[in-house]
Structures are given as C-alpha cells and as structure tokens.
Amino acid sequence: MSSRPSSRLFVLVNEGVAVRKWDVVVVGAGHAGIEAAMVTARMGATVCIVTLSRDTIGQMPCNPAAGGIGKGHLIIELDALGGIQGWAADRSGIQFRRLNASRGPAVWGPRAQCDKERYSQLMRRLVARARNMTVIEGEAREIVIEKGRASGVRLASGEVIRGACVILTTGTFLGGVIHTGDDRQEGGRFGERPSVGLGKSLRGLGLELRRFKTGTPPRLHRRSIDYSKLETQEGDDNPRPFSWRTRSVVNRAVCWVGRTPEMIRDIIKENLDRSPLFSGRIDGVGPRYCPSIEDKIVRFPHHKEHTVFLEPETLNGPSMYVNGLSTSLPADIQELVVRAVPGFEEARFLRYGYAVEYDVVAPKQVGHDLQVSTVPGLYLAGQIMGTSGYEEAAALGFIAGTNAAASLLGAEGLRLGREQAYIGVLVDDLVNREHREPYRIFTSRAEHRLLLGVDSATERLMAEGVRLGLVPTGVFHVEQEKWERRRRVGLLLESSALSPNRLTREQFRASLGVELRNPTTWAGILRRQDIDDRQAAALAPGLGALSPEDRAIVVGQLRYSGYVERHSRERSRIERLRHIPIPGDFSYQAIIGLSREVLEEMERVRPKTLAEAERLAGITPAAMALIAGRLSAARRE
Amino acid sequence: MVKDSSSGLSSALSGGADTIVARATAAGACALAVIRVSGPETGRLARVLCPKIDMETPWRAAVVRLCDRSGGFLETAVAIPYRAPKSYTGEDMLELMVHGSPWIVDAVVGTMISAGARHANPGEFTRRAVANGKMDLVQAEAVNEVVHAETAWQARLAREQLHGALSREFGALKEELIVxxxxxxxxxxxxxxxxxxxxxxxxxxHEGCVSRIDALLDTTAVGVRVREGARVVIVGPPNSGKSTLFNALLARERAIVTAAPGTTRDVLEADLEIEGLPVILVDTAGLREAADLAEAEGIRRAEQEEARADVILALHAADEGGAPQSQEVGDRRLDIVSKVDLANQRMDGILAISCVTGEGLDRLREEIHRRVSEPMMSITAGVAVNARHANALxxxxxxxxxxxxxxxxxxxxxxxxxxxxxxxxxxxxDDEDVLEAVFSAFCVGK
Structure with missing residues (x-):
C-alpha cells in the first residue's frame, strides 16, 4: 500500500492485523496535510499520510487562486519559513496580481490565479518524491490512544497506522454533507465520500465539535460565455512570484468581470424557500466574508448589482469558476440566476454550486503548538480548526508539523508572536477566542499591521526557516543583503539635509512640483503623501540605485516610521512589563474594571509574570493594561 | 451602558468569589442601619443568622428574627433577599435593616463573619457590580458622587451618570469610531x-467623531462647576465693600471688615449654595499700588483669581463715584455699584446694592444664579465629564x-x-465589533 518503504518502517504482525509505525501520521492530504507532512519529513522524522484517495492530493476545491490581502501575507510568511505553498502557487500560477499596490507595503496583497490541475499535480509529485514519506489510502476511523497519548489511527479496514504523533487535517470531510437545493448527500467534496467514524472517536475523547458551513459557486464551460459583455482583468505588468525559490513568473491568462442584473433579486426571493440555507436544512454557520448570492440578496436588498469574477480553473481546460455566485440553490434556479447575468445567457453548467456542512473541533481545546490540550500527541490543522482558506490551512499545517516533529526530535518548536507574523495572529486568534464562523485572516486582525508587511517577511521569519533546516543559508544571506541595502538607503535619506536655497528650490519646483520652504531632510520630503517616489528617485541619494520594488518599500517604510517607532516604544514598554513578576498574594480583586472572567482566570492560574498572564485565555489588551497599572502602582508603594 | 447580565449569573453560579458583609449606613447610633451581604454563600449565611428566613422569595421585604450562632436572640429586622443576577452586585445578596445601635450592627456583622463571610473592603460591592457587568467604570464613579452629592445639581449629574447617560455618550462615540x-x-x-x-x-x-469628542470636552467646565462649584470672585478697588458683600452673601462674619482700605490681603474662599447650585465665593484684596510686599502678593493672587473666575463681581463704591470702566463685556463680568445707601444718584442698567439695607442683594443672587446655571442648562442629556474622562478624550x-x-x-x-x-x-x-461593522456596511464576496 505504501508508495515507498521508509527507512524507519517497522512491520509487525499482531493477531493478523498489520501494525506499522511512523514518527508522525498525517490524516488528510489537502493544503494543511501536505504542508504538515512535508515539514515533518524535511525535519527528519518519518511520516505517513493517510488519505481517502491518492488522486485528490493537493486539491483546490473552491477558488482556483492563492493569496490576496492577508492570505497573501500568510503565503509569503510561510515561504520565508520554508513552506511550499508559495512555490506551488508560483509554478501553477497563470495570472499574478498585487492587490492594494497603490497603498503602502504593509497592506500589499499578492495573489495568483492558479491552474488547479497543475497545482495538484505538483503536490502529488512532491509528496511522491519526498524522503521519509509514505502515502496510504484509507479512511481513518479512530484515534488510537496508548498511555494517555495519541499513538496512531485505526483505518476502516481495521489496520492500525502507528505514529508517535497524529496530525488531523480532515478539511470539510469530517461528517461532511453536501447540499444543492433539496438534494442532500454525504460527502466532503463534490463526488467524494466523507469521513464519518472519526468524529465519533473525537467526541469519545471528550472533544467538543461544532458544525460549520461553506459553499462554492457553479463552474461554467469556457466556450459558452459571451466575453464581449464582460470586462477583462489583466495580471500585473511586472508579475512577482511568492517564493524565494522562484526566479520569475509570467501571466498566461486573463480573468473577466461581470455584474448581476437587478432581476436576480426577484428570482432568488421567490425561491428562497428552496435554498437549504434559508429553509433550515443547514444548521452550520457560514462565513460572513464569503456569502452566497442568496445571502447577499437577503442581507443587502438595496444593492442593485453584485460583481462577478469569471476565473479559469486551468490554463486550457473548459472549466470557469464564477467567483461571487456561491450558492446552494437548486440546480434549476442556479441556471436561472446565472443565465440572467449579461454574458452568461448561454452558459453551460459543468458543475452546480453547493454548500458543504462539516464538523470542526472548537479550537479553544488546542494549544499554541496546535496540540489538543487533553490528548498529548494529537495535533489539528486546517479547516478542522474552524478556519477557511488554503493559505490558513497551509500555515496551520506547517505549525502543527513543525511542533510535532520538534517534540519527537527534541528540537525547539515554532511559536510565532502576534507582533512577529500573521501566522502568529492566526494561531493566537484561533486558540484564544470563540469563533462563530469559519475563520479567515484579514490584515485588520493584526494590531501590529505596519510591521507585518509582505516586504518584511524574510527579515522577520527566514532565520527560523534556517534554524529548522528548511531554508539554505545562502538564500538567507541573499535576502539579508536586500533588507540591509534598503535600511542603508533609509538611513542615508534620514541624514541627508536639504536647505531651501535658490538652486534646490528651483530644482524641486521643476522636477517634483513642490515648494521647499524650510530646511528638512530627504526623508522628510519623501514622507509627504504628494511626492511621487519615481520622480524623486532621480534626485534623492541612494534611491535611484534601488529597484522600483525596493524603492517603494523604502519610501513606504519612511512614511510609517514615526508611527512604527511610537508603536515599538509601546511594545517595548509592554515587553519590559512582561518580565515583571506578579507577587503570589497579588490582589486582582483590587483592580476595578476587570471582568469576572478575567479575574477568575487570574485567580485560578495565578501567573508568575505578566507575560504568563498575557497568554491566558480571554485576556484582552485592556485587561493587561489594568493589571500592569495596578502592578506598577503596587511596586511604587 | 448596562451590559448583558449573563456574566453576573455565570459568576454567581461558578461560585468563584467569596461572600462579603458590611454595614451600608454611616457609623454611629441612629434609628436604622442597613447591613449588606453579597456573594454565593449569602443564602447559607442568612440561615445561620436567621434559620426561618425565606430566601426562595427574593426581592420582597419580610420581618425576621436574628439570632447569634448559639441561638441567642439578637434583633428583629427587615430582610430583603436578592437573587443573582438581579441585584446591585449581580450576585446573591441580602439587605438587613436593624436598629442603628453600634452594638447590634457589630453583633450581626460579627455573626456573619464567624459563619464564614469576609468584611468587605471599601467600595467592594460596587467593584463586584463592575466585575459582573452590572455597570461600567463611568457608572461606578458616579456611585460615590451620588452618595456625596451636596447640591441638587451635583445629585442630578451624578444620578444621570449612574443611570448611564454619560456611558451612553461614550458608547455612541465608540460606535462612531468603530464605523x-x-x-x-x-x-x-x-x-x-x-x-x-x-x-x-x-x-x-472623521468630522462626526471629532465633533462628538469636542461636545463632550465642552462639558468639562460645567462638570467642574457642578462637582466643585462655580468660582464667583469679588473684585474691586480697596474699600469698595468686597468683604462686606462676601459676608452678606454667606450670611455670616467670615471676613474681617474694617474702614481701613487694604484690610483683606489674602484670598478667602467659602462654599455657598444658591438655589441648589454649588458656588465657591472668593473674596480678594483690593487692586491698588501695594503698600508692602504682603499686599503686593495679595493683589497678584486677586488677579489670578479674576482670571480663573466663572463669574466676576466687580464692585464700584457709590461714594467713590461708582462709575464702572468695564474692560470686559460679557456674561462673566457683573458690574455692581455698592454702598448705594451712601449715594443719592442711581445709574441705569447697573445693579446697585447695599449690604447695610440689603437692597439689591436678592437681585444679585438671581444674577449669579443665572450666570452660573446658564451653561449648565445647555449641556446635553445632563452629562458632564470629569478630569479623568477629559484627559482620555x-x-x-x-x-x-x-x-x-x-x-x-x-x-x-x-x-x-x-x-x-x-x-x-x-x-x-472586541475586534469582532469592528468586523461586524465592516460586514454590515459592505457587501463583500470572496
């Protein structure tokens, strides 16, 4: 069954049932599973992937795209750490765009339209060729527990796959049910059977499960569209790759933009009772940020039109993804709605949209290392944690895999802070907060957003990638040289004084269109919003020698600098406070304004330092401020 | 802003806190005293003191017999049980009304403590109310202000704040910032x-948020006026009768009055209430070329007082000509001709008073009242911020x-x-608030 025997494979026979042992067993081979398995294997542990079908490794079951604002940040960070999603998106990408390109570097959002078949093919090949890795087809039914630790999974066949750690990445397969109108079928993805027994096993371990829902739009045949009624959306003029492994990428495809007419409102309203979302057939909670078209019509009745993006699923294949028309209406109504859109009058359906309901583990039961707190050795990643999106899944898979492998190899695991990476924000939000809907990353979730731009990802994280043995030192030095060059130019601009003499004034008026009145520095000039960095490049010292990319980063960082500095001062103040010990008899009762929940948690745990207090569940920045204030008052007394 | 009280319920159910007891009324002998008990053990403690008490019928007063732990009769009391979360603290509570004998109060509280209660710390009942989401910090601040209100206006402002008027203003500002x-x-x-x-x-x-902040900040001066009293400062040349007026308004001989000019050297302050309005009346040294260092300092202080006054009473003695040369026009300054009993002529449009005959004093009080209260009437919803709020704003x-x-x-x-x-x-x-607002404002697709 295994694709390639592992160097540390044991084959035992126990009462006729085969028992085999690996370091880590990964259940699922989607974005989370692959990333978890790959990092584990590359760190030197043996891995066994258990998947329902070898053919569905690395699928893009929904949007044929990777990245975006926030999600793009995750890919770039993952790449700096040595993850593989960015590389696969580059290699399968057919159109590349940077969203928010006109804004500062902190909110640039790289996004790629991918050929989903190519993506999946790349992943399958990667997994097949990886050292230390085995793939087994089968359905994991039960978590095997030994001496209180997860020690493997039992398959539907009865076979036990043993591993010192188990990582569950079941995606939407755990108790998956697919809805199209009144039609209801068990399944994790279209045409694929769900995983049914595992949920029972998790409940048996005392884990709380909840029901989430997500959906996907119809797929239309490429040749059935009237493109003259749609606008084109081109890729960037200078497409940029996600990964340090990729030298360059090219745009090979365009996307199309259309708008829904007002009349679909009536079609949908008349048939709302046939949508499982509104007829009560779906109990799962869906994401607000990814509403179905029926959701949009109900929630925004005053909107006359909704934007629809038509995206090719592969470079040359027939399938087109209709972004913006996610729906679980019955097939006949889907046809009415879609064919009402100008350009789609003759549309031929390759697949109808559907909603899928699935079980997730309430993520508060999981620690920052993504290990289930009550079941040592059991890790979770991806949609089973209640997230949505390939990028969130991959990031969690990487963290779970790294920590599982590190725990076995005696190495230090990977825990990223909220001020260090969006991945840190993602993990922290998941394990510390209650979520009523699938969790997606947004840049607004990061309180340290200005520090977490894609431009600084390698600077923030690549050293960790080197430590884990996933990024070659040579690559690190190349990247390091880039950020150091930018820093040198930034310092040069800060220190180059400009005095408003006649010559300079005239020069400024002529080439930049601004009046230089007071003595300043080049940095001071470039901080102005009305200065175009391309025009300034010819005059400002050092700036002309930089690539347009680096120039935009340097100028963007200058514009952030005052705010970033104040922000870092605030941070270092908190950092100092973190090491302040909290006396054992410290009275939380004396602090006015603490909520009862915080108070009880503090009195129960009695953290020894503020840093420990900060890590407790439900602790808000405001609560930290109140405790810190009381603590420093007490120290003065 | 009164939050959902479910957190109070959960805390009461979880039993995390201990049970506290304290007398709620002032110390010393008096007709009645109230003793409060709050916490998860309230029911058990109540039955120790009074085995027959009916804790199952909350929010209803009943006459009960209180006994000490050995069963000895202590007192007949009126008891009101409260059940969480519908109580002041959001916990189970008991209020006992007993005769205000210090011995009885001590005996009841002592019995409670020997049965397992803890003596409450200052403000602990209110602190628990905040912790259990019964009120926020701004409301909690007002509790003390209500208790210590000395004038009708102080009571009104504190009451509004306690009932959440100011919290609602802050809430509305926060809402606007979130949007x-x-x-x-x-x-x-x-x-x-x-x-x-x-x-x-x-x-x-942006404009909406800033103007909301400014509107709240504009209430700062009124807040100070109500909480501390408006500063009404008497100024004028030496021997124009400032101290005489000071005493007349206070209705007591607070300041020394002599016929010699320059008698008052330092600044004198006294609290006064004019029809429910708190006023700080200030007497100052007469303004002239100083005769010595002490008087010079007195004159400097007088000028300072004049600068920070809410209302200036500028006196002009009738026997000295009584002709005001007003440098400042407006509601802050009130020109007054004093000692009109010594002069025959009157000047139209200028308030004339005599502290000897009492002439014009009632009108003066009215004028002061009008000038002090007018800005107060203008404040919205009866709210005014204090220094802590203003600093944050x-x-x-x-x-x-x-x-x-x-x-x-x-x-x-x-x-x-x-x-x-x-x-x-x-x-x-909670950042979810912001996201919620994002999603209600935009129709976003994937």
Whole structure:
C-alpha cells in the first residue's frame, strides 16, 4: 500500500492485523496535510499520510487562486519559513496580481490565479518524491490512544497506522454533507465520500465539535460565455512570484468581470424557500466574508448589482469558476440566476454550486503548538480548526508539523508572536477566542499591521526557516543583503539635509512640483503623501540605485516610521512589563474594571509574570493594561 | 451602558468569589442601619443568622428574627433577599435593616463573619457590580458622587451618570469610531470586492467623531462647576465693600471688615449654595499700588483669581463715584455699584446694592444664579465629564488629529489607539465589533 518503504518502517504482525509505525501520521492530504507532512519529513522524522484517495492530493476545491490581502501575507510568511505553498502557487500560477499596490507595503496583497490541475499535480509529485514519506489510502476511523497519548489511527479496514504523533487535517470531510437545493448527500467534496467514524472517536475523547458551513459557486464551460459583455482583468505588468525559490513568473491568462442584473433579486426571493440555507436544512454557520448570492440578496436588498469574477480553473481546460455566485440553490434556479447575468445567457453548467456542512473541533481545546490540550500527541490543522482558506490551512499545517516533529526530535518548536507574523495572529486568534464562523485572516486582525508587511517577511521569519533546516543559508544571506541595502538607503535619506536655497528650490519646483520652504531632510520630503517616489528617485541619494520594488518599500517604510517607532516604544514598554513578576498574594480583586472572567482566570492560574498572564485565555489588551497599572502602582508603594 | 447580565449569573453560579458583609449606613447610633451581604454563600449565611428566613422569595421585604450562632436572640429586622443576577452586585445578596445601635450592627456583622463571610473592603460591592457587568467604570464613579452629592445639581449629574447617560455618550462615540474604522478597514481588506471608500466619506466620519469628542470636552467646565462649584470672585478697588458683600452673601462674619482700605490681603474662599447650585465665593484684596510686599502678593493672587473666575463681581463704591470702566463685556463680568445707601444718584442698567439695607442683594443672587446655571442648562442629556474622562478624550482627539493625511493603514492604527484610550474609561472593545461593522456596511464576496 505504501508508495515507498521508509527507512524507519517497522512491520509487525499482531493477531493478523498489520501494525506499522511512523514518527508522525498525517490524516488528510489537502493544503494543511501536505504542508504538515512535508515539514515533518524535511525535519527528519518519518511520516505517513493517510488519505481517502491518492488522486485528490493537493486539491483546490473552491477558488482556483492563492493569496490576496492577508492570505497573501500568510503565503509569503510561510515561504520565508520554508513552506511550499508559495512555490506551488508560483509554478501553477497563470495570472499574478498585487492587490492594494497603490497603498503602502504593509497592506500589499499578492495573489495568483492558479491552474488547479497543475497545482495538484505538483503536490502529488512532491509528496511522491519526498524522503521519509509514505502515502496510504484509507479512511481513518479512530484515534488510537496508548498511555494517555495519541499513538496512531485505526483505518476502516481495521489496520492500525502507528505514529508517535497524529496530525488531523480532515478539511470539510469530517461528517461532511453536501447540499444543492433539496438534494442532500454525504460527502466532503463534490463526488467524494466523507469521513464519518472519526468524529465519533473525537467526541469519545471528550472533544467538543461544532458544525460549520461553506459553499462554492457553479463552474461554467469556457466556450459558452459571451466575453464581449464582460470586462477583462489583466495580471500585473511586472508579475512577482511568492517564493524565494522562484526566479520569475509570467501571466498566461486573463480573468473577466461581470455584474448581476437587478432581476436576480426577484428570482432568488421567490425561491428562497428552496435554498437549504434559508429553509433550515443547514444548521452550520457560514462565513460572513464569503456569502452566497442568496445571502447577499437577503442581507443587502438595496444593492442593485453584485460583481462577478469569471476565473479559469486551468490554463486550457473548459472549466470557469464564477467567483461571487456561491450558492446552494437548486440546480434549476442556479441556471436561472446565472443565465440572467449579461454574458452568461448561454452558459453551460459543468458543475452546480453547493454548500458543504462539516464538523470542526472548537479550537479553544488546542494549544499554541496546535496540540489538543487533553490528548498529548494529537495535533489539528486546517479547516478542522474552524478556519477557511488554503493559505490558513497551509500555515496551520506547517505549525502543527513543525511542533510535532520538534517534540519527537527534541528540537525547539515554532511559536510565532502576534507582533512577529500573521501566522502568529492566526494561531493566537484561533486558540484564544470563540469563533462563530469559519475563520479567515484579514490584515485588520493584526494590531501590529505596519510591521507585518509582505516586504518584511524574510527579515522577520527566514532565520527560523534556517534554524529548522528548511531554508539554505545562502538564500538567507541573499535576502539579508536586500533588507540591509534598503535600511542603508533609509538611513542615508534620514541624514541627508536639504536647505531651501535658490538652486534646490528651483530644482524641486521643476522636477517634483513642490515648494521647499524650510530646511528638512530627504526623508522628510519623501514622507509627504504628494511626492511621487519615481520622480524623486532621480534626485534623492541612494534611491535611484534601488529597484522600483525596493524603492517603494523604502519610501513606504519612511512614511510609517514615526508611527512604527511610537508603536515599538509601546511594545517595548509592554515587553519590559512582561518580565515583571506578579507577587503570589497579588490582589486582582483590587483592580476595578476587570471582568469576572478575567479575574477568575487570574485567580485560578495565578501567573508568575505578566507575560504568563498575557497568554491566558480571554485576556484582552485592556485587561493587561489594568493589571500592569495596578502592578506598577503596587511596586511604587 | 448596562451590559448583558449573563456574566453576573455565570459568576454567581461558578461560585468563584467569596461572600462579603458590611454595614451600608454611616457609623454611629441612629434609628436604622442597613447591613449588606453579597456573594454565593449569602443564602447559607442568612440561615445561620436567621434559620426561618425565606430566601426562595427574593426581592420582597419580610420581618425576621436574628439570632447569634448559639441561638441567642439578637434583633428583629427587615430582610430583603436578592437573587443573582438581579441585584446591585449581580450576585446573591441580602439587605438587613436593624436598629442603628453600634452594638447590634457589630453583633450581626460579627455573626456573619464567624459563619464564614469576609468584611468587605471599601467600595467592594460596587467593584463586584463592575466585575459582573452590572455597570461600567463611568457608572461606578458616579456611585460615590451620588452618595456625596451636596447640591441638587451635583445629585442630578451624578444620578444621570449612574443611570448611564454619560456611558451612553461614550458608547455612541465608540460606535462612531468603530464605523469610521470599519470604513477604512473595509477599503484596506476588501477594495478588490468593491468596498471602495472615497475620501469624502472618511472626512465626514472623521468630522462626526471629532465633533462628538469636542461636545463632550465642552462639558468639562460645567462638570467642574457642578462637582466643585462655580468660582464667583469679588473684585474691586480697596474699600469698595468686597468683604462686606462676601459676608452678606454667606450670611455670616467670615471676613474681617474694617474702614481701613487694604484690610483683606489674602484670598478667602467659602462654599455657598444658591438655589441648589454649588458656588465657591472668593473674596480678594483690593487692586491698588501695594503698600508692602504682603499686599503686593495679595493683589497678584486677586488677579489670578479674576482670571480663573466663572463669574466676576466687580464692585464700584457709590461714594467713590461708582462709575464702572468695564474692560470686559460679557456674561462673566457683573458690574455692581455698592454702598448705594451712601449715594443719592442711581445709574441705569447697573445693579446697585447695599449690604447695610440689603437692597439689591436678592437681585444679585438671581444674577449669579443665572450666570452660573446658564451653561449648565445647555449641556446635553445632563452629562458632564470629569478630569479623568477629559484627559482620555484629549488623548483620543490627538490620535484622530491627522488621520486623514496619513496612509489608511496608519490611520487605522491611530483610530485603534484612540479607541483603546476610550476603553480605559469605559470597558473593553472586541475586534469582532469592528468586523461586524465592516460586514454590515459592505457587501463583500470572496
């Protein structure tokens, strides 16, 4: 069954049932599973992937795209750490765009339209060729527990796959049910059977499960569209790759933009009772940020039109993804709605949209290392944690895999802070907060957003990638040289004084269109919003020698600098406070304004330092401020 | 802003807190005293003191017999049981009304403590009310102000604040900031999906927030006037009868009065209530070329007082000509001709008084009342911020100052910092609030 025997494979026979042992067993081979398995294997542990079908490794079951604002940040960070999603998106990408390109570097959002078949093919090949890795087809039914630790999974066949750690990445397969109108079928993805027994096993371990829902739009045949009624959306003029492994990428495809007419409102309203979302057939909670078209019509009745993006699923294949028309209406109504859109009058359906309901583990039961707190050795990643999106899944898979492998190899695991990476924000939000809907990353979730731009990802994280043995030192030095060059130019601009003499004034008026009145520095000039960095490049010292990319980063960082500095001062103040010990008899009762929940948690745990207090569940920045204030008052007394 | 009381219920059920007891009325012998008990053990403690008490019928007064732990009769009392979360603290509570004998009160409290209660710390009942979400910090501040209100206006302001009028103002400001932030966040995270927000929308949102802050800050002066009293300062040349008027308004001989000019050297202050309004009446040294160092200092202080006065009573003695040369026109300054009993002529439009005959004093009181109370009438919803609130508002305003001129990702950071400052005043903000606002304002697709 295994694709390639592992160097540390044991084959035992126990009462006729085969028992085999690996370091880590990964259940699922989607974005989370692959990333978890790959990092584990590359760190030197043996891995066994258990998947329902070898053919569905690395699928893009929904949007044929990777990245975006926030999600793009995750890919770039993952790449700096040595993850593989960015590389696969580059290699399968057919159109590349940077969203928010006109804004500062902190909110640039790289996004790629991918050929989903190519993506999946790349992943399958990667997994097949990886050292230390085995793939087994089968359905994991039960978590095997030994001496209180997860020690493997039992398959539907009865076979036990043993591993010192188990990582569950079941995606939407755990108790998956697919809805199209009144039609209801068990399944994790279209045409694929769900995983049914595992949920029972998790409940048996005392884990709380909840029901989430997500959906996907119809797929239309490429040749059935009237493109003259749609606008084109081109890729960037200078497409940029996600990964340090990729030298360059090219745009090979365009996307199309259309708008829904007002009349679909009536079609949908008349048939709302046939949508499982509104007829009560779906109990799962869906994401607000990814509403179905029926959701949009109900929630925004005053909107006359909704934007629809038509995206090719592969470079040359027939399938087109209709972004913006996610729906679980019955097939006949889907046809009415879609064919009402100008350009789609003759549309031929390759697949109808559907909603899928699935079980997730309430993520508060999981620690920052993504290990289930009550079941040592059991890790979770991806949609089973209640997230949505390939990028969130991959990031969690990487963290779970790294920590599982590190725990076995005696190495230090990977825990990223909220001020260090969006991945840190993602993990922290998941394990510390209650979520009523699938969790997606947004840049607004990061309180340290200005520090977490894609431009600084390698600077923030690549050293960790080197430590884990996933990024070659040579690559690190190349990247390091880039950020150091930018820093040198930034310092040069800060220190180059400009005095408003006649010559300079005239020069400024002529080439930049601004009046230089007071003595300043080049940095001071470039901080102005009305200065175009391309025009300034010819005059400002050092700036002309930089690539347009680096120039935009340097100028963007200058514009952030005052705010970033104040922000870092605030941070270092908190950092100092973190090491302040909290006396054992410290009275939380004396602090006015603490909520009862915080108070009880503090009195129960009695953290020894503020840093420990900060890590407790439900602790808000405001609560930290109140405790810190009381603590420093007490120290003065 | 009274939050959902479910957190109070959960805390009462979880039994995390201990049970506290204290007398709620002032110390010393009096007709009645009230003793309060709060916490999860209230029911058990109540039955120790009074085995027959019916804790199952809350919020109803009953006459009960109180006994000590050995069963000895202590007192007949009126008892009101409360059940969480519908009580002041949000916990199970008991209020006992007993005769106000210090011995009886001590015996009841002592019995409770020997049965397992703890003596409450100062303000602990209110602190628990905050912790259990029964009130926020701003409301909690008002509890003390209600208790110590000495004038009708102080009582009114404190009562409004306790009932959440000021919290609602802060809540509305926070709401507006969340909407403002949501517009910006929407444009940063979802512009691709059509959440395009133009600068004009942001400018309006910004203006709304800033003007709300300014409106609240404008109540600062009134807050000080109500809480501490309006400063009514008597000024004028030496021997114009300032101290005589000071004494006449206070209706007692507070200041030394002599016929010699320059008798008052230092600044004198006294509290006064004029028809429910708290007033700080200030007597000052007469303004002239100083005869010595002490008088010079007195004159300097008089000028200081005049500068910070809410109302200036500028005296002009009738026997010295009584002709005011008003340098300042407006409601703050009131020119008065004093000692009219010594002069025959009257001047039209100028208030004339005599502390000897009492002529004009009632009208003067009316004038002071009008000038002090007018700005108070103008405050919205009977709210006025205190120094702590004002300090936070000023800081929040500083954060908002330049947000329209900086990149939007920076603006978002600044607005968040401003919101954090306001959170310290009220409570806490959850980022889900911002997201909720984002999603209710925009129709976003994937």
């Amino acid at each position: 403002f932030l949501a517009e910006i966040e929407g444009s940063l995270d979802f512009e691709e999906q059509g959440a395009v927000v133009n600068q004009e929308v942001l400018r309006k949102a 000023v800081r929040a305003r500083e954060y908002l100052e330049g947000v329209l001129l900086v990149p939007r990702e920076v603006a978002a950071l600044e607005i968040r910092s401003g919101m954090m400052v306001l959170d310290e005043v009220l409570g806490e903000v």
